[in-house]
Amino acid sequence: MENILDVQNIHTFIGQYHILQGVNVRVPKGSITALLGRNGAGKTTTLKTILGLTPPREGKVIYNGQEVNGLRSFDIASMGIGFVPEHRAIFRDLSVEENLKIAERKKGDYLRKRDFIFNLFPDLKRLITLSGTSLSGGQQQMLAIARALVPDNQLLLIDEPSEGLAPVIIEHMMSAIRELSKDSTVVLVEQNFLVASQLAEYYVIIEEGRSVQDGKMKDLAADKAAIHRFLGAA
């Protein structure tokens, strides 16, 4: 299968710290791929490196057959990559509608996608005039994902979507991610193995800044020893 994203042996430094020490990630087009690993393993940095927010010092990031490392973040994002960061990063001073409109890349993106987004997250429709501050955690997470859906993104990088959410909301979020993955490829960072295993087809395990194992999720789900060893979960 064709890969939409091919991360080859990236090394990333933050200040003097050598955070990523050789990460390889291949993401087949149309799939959901989960990055797994313990806290501080370098999953979030991997997402940020793909997007150029923390540019790699070595290695290549190839997106849609084009080398994008060295490009600036906004150029990379403009090529069709949406980012849903950890802790949502909703703009507090902007209304819900403005939070969506700001993500437009072409004029009219928001109007075109509005119905699709409100179908996916009906809650957002009635919150549209509220400011980012007055949303609950779950609503903020929905808004963060919705924001990444406004432009025509082919690849979505979603960081910890289930973090801090109630189980009912997580269910909702998972079905939304499943729904949106019909149109775009998703790379997911997820601490909650149960969530990741139900959503993703492929996985990459990152440990201490290195990718140590990858493959199909259903094989990993059957390999209790590996789960225990790498993720500390049973």
Added chain:
Amino acid sequence: MNTFLRKNIVMLVAVLVLSAFLIAAAQGMDKQDFVITLLRGLAVGSITFLVASGFSLIFGLLDVLNLAHGTLFMIGAYMGWTVVVRPDTFVDLLTPLALIVSGFALGDVYPLLASRIRLGLSMKRMLPWGLILVSILLFGFILPRYPIAIWDVGNYGQSPVIFAFMADSGTRLPVMPAAFTEISMPVALIGLLLASILGAFGISLFDGTPRTVHLSWRNFVSIAIALIVAVAGAAFNDSLTTFLYGLSSNWLFFTAVLVATLSGVALGGLMEATLIRPLYSRPIYQLMLTIGMSAIGIEMVRAIWGRPEFVMPKPAFFDGAGEACPATNFADWWANHCSTILLLDGRVRVYNEIFIPLVGLVVLISIWVLLQRTRLGMIIRAGVQDSQMVEALGINVRRVFTMVFALGVGLAALGGVLATPSMGLSNVMGESLLLNALIALAIGGLTSYPGAALGSVIVGMIQQFIIKYGQIGIAIPFTDIVFKPTPPLVPASTVMLMVIILLILPNGLLGKKE
């Protein structure tokens, strides 16, 4: 209703306290004194606001405390003065200044150029310094030989003070036009362009990471504009000078305001792109840089315009006198353009106390509309909170940074040129105003735009009322004592208010909790 009260409690209390303060102030003085003092407070507040709002926009989005902001206010004032008093000097300066800017307008082309250069490591380190050195040498060779008709700071008869005095009294000293004698025009123009490009390229190399850039015609728009201005300035030098000298004082003043604001914008853009940008990862250096820039700016102004203070002629629109003046109503004023008007029996200076607050109000509303109703404003508001996330959405935040810095400096320069007809020009006008602006921001909330307006008005009012009470005295109740605040209490009062407010509300009146 309850939630409204809870949300706006600070604002309501502030308005109540301010009203109580105003009512108390009104009790102690005549009606006309009160009106005049109120309007003067608004005028000082408006000028302070122009500086404070730019400062706050820049700090909010870029996290840069631009301590050169006062100096840029002053440079705006001196630029405006030059246009009004010596249009020929301004026209002569147009070409070299546009050429100096033009190289820096190429921005994104340099990284592309840098990625094509294959050099060894040590050569790569030397390259930027080499380029900058060549650029400085070229500038050093050409600029002193470039013909600019200018006053002579060393010769009192030809000093800015005399030119200002004569222009203020409606006459102009004859001036000798400058001509290319020491250097030929094509050599000077091409040399300056080359020096600018080499310097800009050298500075861009400090930015480090080589990156790929997609070029389009948009990358060349700014340099095209700069070059058109430069060539037009050189080709039509004489006719442009004659045209400006022929303008009425109103149009000349309007041109001065426009030129000062635009030079502020250009200077701000240049400053951000060349000096501030390489230091985003080192905020302390940035702070030191802006302090240094401020000192350099003041010394440059002293070298070019001299140390003595001088005046700026008021446009005729606000400078009428005669039997019909002071005007008693606005229709009268419109007919005679009196410099003063009677409002509630008080004699109000139209330019200082009505026009400046009006401009302040227009700027307040325009920037508010820009922030709240445009896409750029949306990006600025979002970027204040999280510029990295804005960039991750595919938005070129750096360009927005440059625009906001340019806008902020443009506002300061606008404040500078507007203040000159009433304040005059001096080398220290920027520093005292920056201090006022900082106090206003601390009172209003450092990154809050309405806070900047509120804080500025409060600072202006307090100062003017204390000055007024210094003249008439405050009768202390139940005693015979009349307390007259001394001049040092003017700045001290605002600092005291700032301390009190910060003790109760550490984020200022309208600032948000971090």
